[in-house]
Amino acid sequence: MMPEVDARMRLSPGHHNENLYAAIEHLLSSGGKRVRPTVTLLTAGMLGADHDRAVTLAAAIEMLHTASLVHDDLIDGALLRRGIPTLNAQWTTGATVLTGDYVFARAAHLASQTGSLAVMDLFARTLMTIVNGEINQLFRTPRGDIRQDYFERIYAKTASLFELATTGAALLCDSEPDLVEKMRAFGYNIGVAFQIVDDVLDFAGDQRRVGKPLASDLRQGLITLPTLCYLESTPNERELYGLLDEQRLEEADLGRLIEAIRSSDAIDRALEEAEGFAVMGEELLSGMPATPQKAALADLARYVVRRTL
Amino acid sequence: MMPEVDARMRLSPGHHNENLYAAIEHLLSSGGKRVRPTVTLLTAGMLGADHDRAVTLAAAIEMLHTASLVHDDLIDGALLRRGIPTLNAQWTTGATVLTGDYVFARAAHLASQTGSLAVMDLFARTLMTIVNGEINQLFRTPRGDIRQDYFERIYAKTASLFELATTGAALLCDSEPDLVEKMRAFGYNIGVAFQIVDDVLDFAGDQRRVGKPLASDLRQGLITLPTLCYLESTPNERELYGLLDEQRLEEADLGRLIEAIRSSDAIDRALEEAEGFAVMGEELLSGMPATPQKAALADLARYVVRRTL
Numbered sequence: 001m002m003p004e005v006d007a008r009m010r011l012s013p014g015h016h017n018e019n020l021y022a023a024i025e026h027l028l029s030s031g032g033k034r035v036r037p038t039v040t041l042l043t044a045g046m047l048g049a050d051h052d053r054a055v056t057l058a059a060a061i062e063m064l065h066t067a068s069l070v071h072d073d074l075i076d077g078a079l080l081r082r083g084i085p086t087l088n089a090q091w092t093t094g095a096t097v098l099t100g101d102y103v104f105a106r107a108a109h110l111a112s113q114t115g116s117l118a119v120m121d122l123f124a125r126t127l128m129t130i131v132n133g134e135i136n137q138l139f140r141t142p143r144g145d146i147r148q149d150y151f152e153r154i155y156a157k158t159a160s161l162f163e164l165a166t167t168g169a170a171l172l173c174d175s176e177p178d179l180v181e182k183m184r185a186f187g188y189n190i191g192v193a194f195q196i197v198d199d200v201l202d203f204a205g206d207q208r209r210v211g212k213p214l215a216s217d218l219r220q221g222l223i224t225l226p227t228l229c230y231l232e233s234t235p236n237e238r239e240l241y242g243l244l245d246e247q248r249l250e251e252a253d254l255g256r257l258i259e260a261i262r263s264s265d266a267i268d269r270a271l272e273e274a275e276g277f278a279v280m281g282e283e284l285l286s287g288m289p290a291t292p293q294k295a296a297l298a299d300l301a302r303y304v305v306r307r308t309l
Numbered sequence: 310m311m312p313e314v315d316a317r318m319r320l321s322p323g324h325h326n327e328n329l330y331a332a333i334e335h336l337l338s339s340g341g342k343r344v345r346p347t348v349t350l351l352t353a354g355m356l357g358a359d360h361d362r363a364v365t366l367a368a369a370i371e372m373l374h375t376a377s378l379v380h381d382d383l384i385d386g387a388l389l390r391r392g393i394p395t396l397n398a399q400w401t402t403g404a405t406v407l408t409g410d411y412v413f414a415r416a417a418h419l420a421s422q423t424g425s426l427a428v429m430d431l432f433a434r435t436l437m438t439i440v441n442g443e444i445n446q447l448f449r450t451p452r453g454d455i456r457q458d459y460f461e462r463i464y465a466k467t468a469s470l471f472e473l474a475t476t477g478a479a480l481l482c483d484s485e486p487d488l489v490e491k492m493r494a495f496g497y498n499i500g501v502a503f504q505i506v507d508d509v510l511d512f513a514g515d516q517r518r519v520g521k522p523l524a525s526d527l528r529q530g531l532i533t534l535p536t537l538c539y540l541e542s543t544p545n546e547r548e549l550y551g552l553l554d555e556q557r558l559e560e561a562d563l564g565r566l567i568e569a570i571r572s573s574d575a576i577d578r579a580l581e582e583a584e585g586f587a588v589m590g591e592e593l594l595s596g597m598p599a600t601p602q603k604a605a606l607a608d609l610a611r612y613v614v615r616r617t618l
Contacts (some may be wrong), residue, residue: 019444097383101409102441124417132411
């Protein structure tokens with residue numbers, strides 16, 4: 001399925017600056033799991049959407065994801081992604097900003113080519129949600145409850161785009177509102193599960209997670225679910241909240257905290273929460289048309305929490 | 310008319326990061342001529358488009374313009390725009406990139422709210438044209454004929470967005486293809502005239518053009534129409550092309566060249582070309598519904614070449 005989506009994301013040479021063309025080829029060739037397009041195509045297939053429009057939607061969603069990674073890596077100063085040099089590692093800030101902008105524009109164009117105003121509207125709102133979430137994270141705007149903050153953050157960062165994939169697919173077939181809502185909830189649940197597992201792998205993953213040190217979020221003062229579970233079960237460590245928030249934790253204390261989290265049951269409890277979301281996702285599939293795509297979506301919900309990379 | 314457009318561009322407080330909200334208020338309060346929304350609303354009014362949808366389109370276009378200025382100022386390191394500090398003068402690169410992204414997203418959302426897929430499609434394609442033009446400029450990709458390069462550049466930079474304003478307005482009323490094409494050509498011609506005058510004011514403008522030194526384009530090695538007209542009429546200066554292109558012109562030589570251009574008839578000849586485009590634009594209005602908006606658009610075509618700021 002993915003070659004079709006990849007082909008739709010590619011630019012035709014000749015109409016664009018050649019450096020831009022090369023940059024986008026580089027971004028697409030670096031691969032990635034293509035989880036979002038897979039979710040899009042399976043949902044669309046299960047609900048009987050037009051295949052060609054579904055491919056366009058899948059390409060729009062993966063382009064949107066790609067564009068936000070280009071700007072994220074620039075902002076974080078990340079030099080590698082999936083083991084391959086980032087654009088900002090090779091180019092100026094200006095060229096990187098503009099390439100990201102172009103990929104956003106291309107994503108918006110693909111979204112408009114689905115021919116659905118409802119999809120287009122949701123696409124633009126999702127982009128606003130994602131960027132607003134990144135701005136919240138950048139300014140570390142204090143928002144009260146730390147657990148609520150975490151779930152709001154991973155909604156903006158990941159689950160909103162999974163929602164776009166599943167809701168968008170449902171909208172392509174002019175589904176009834178309750179079916180659209182069920183598919184939205186399905187996307188939400190597997191998106192949240194996916195991000196929790198990402199956050200667990202940041203603590204428990206092995207060397208294959210190239211280009212990131214262990215507990216890279218915590219090192220930036222960012223509390224994800226494993227840390228949250230650890231702190232919730234060890235109230236005497238709670239003073240760490242403030243220290244983490246202000247990034248005033250000494251390197252030695254940070255190392256000790258990371259080890260404490262890794263050897264506690266916080267990792268397992270975070271994974272259990274992810275499992276809970278995946279199960280809720282799977283349950284939402286009951287009553288959907290019994291198709292090979294439905295079975296594949298159920299597999300995917302399980303895969304999301306069992307993957308190791 | 311503009312208060313309605315401004316109101317539609319504003320965010321409602323509460324749903325967004327407060328820093329983002331403040332940044333967008335800052336961007337909107339710094340004013341600007343609002344030429345693009347004016348062209349949009351007048352064209353829509355002349356053709357009888359729904360007023361509310363026209364306001365939404367006008368807001369989408371001005372937001373797109375605003376977003377591209379945010380990223381441009383960041384890339385150029387500009388500290389002032391219209392006498393007011395730019396975002397990048399006050400914020401980090403990350404916060405500026407993300408604010409620009411958010412404004413792009415908001416513009417796309419407004420475009421989708423016009424309820425016209427044709428408008429949405431054109432909106433996304435225009436964004437690609439603008440960004441591709443900026444990338445061409447950044448990489449100074451040699452493209453052959455210097456005059457053709459100039460007109461391609463100002464098309465991408467300015468005329469494409471005027472085209473979106475007039476074509477978009479025509480599409481809102483489901484106009485016949487030949488009317489849409491006429492309106493596109495009208496937008497193109499006044500957009501080109503507008504940018505040529507901007508480029509002339511860069512040489513001939515007075516101190517009111519705050520924040521930019523005289524001949525700021527030429528100082529960056531960028532050849533605009535006044536320089537082009539000067540070089541075309543003084544073939545013995547043509548070796549300057551290469552020097553300008555490689556930015557190897559000494560400061561003293563640059564100062565001499567700027568003075569030579571200012572005291573030559575190149576300024577007048579560039580203005581005559583602008584006048585020619587404005588006249589072509591005005592002629593395209595013949596046959597349009599005799600409305601106050603038609604008269605105002607004709608005035609605007611003339612104003613575009615007579616303005617001094």
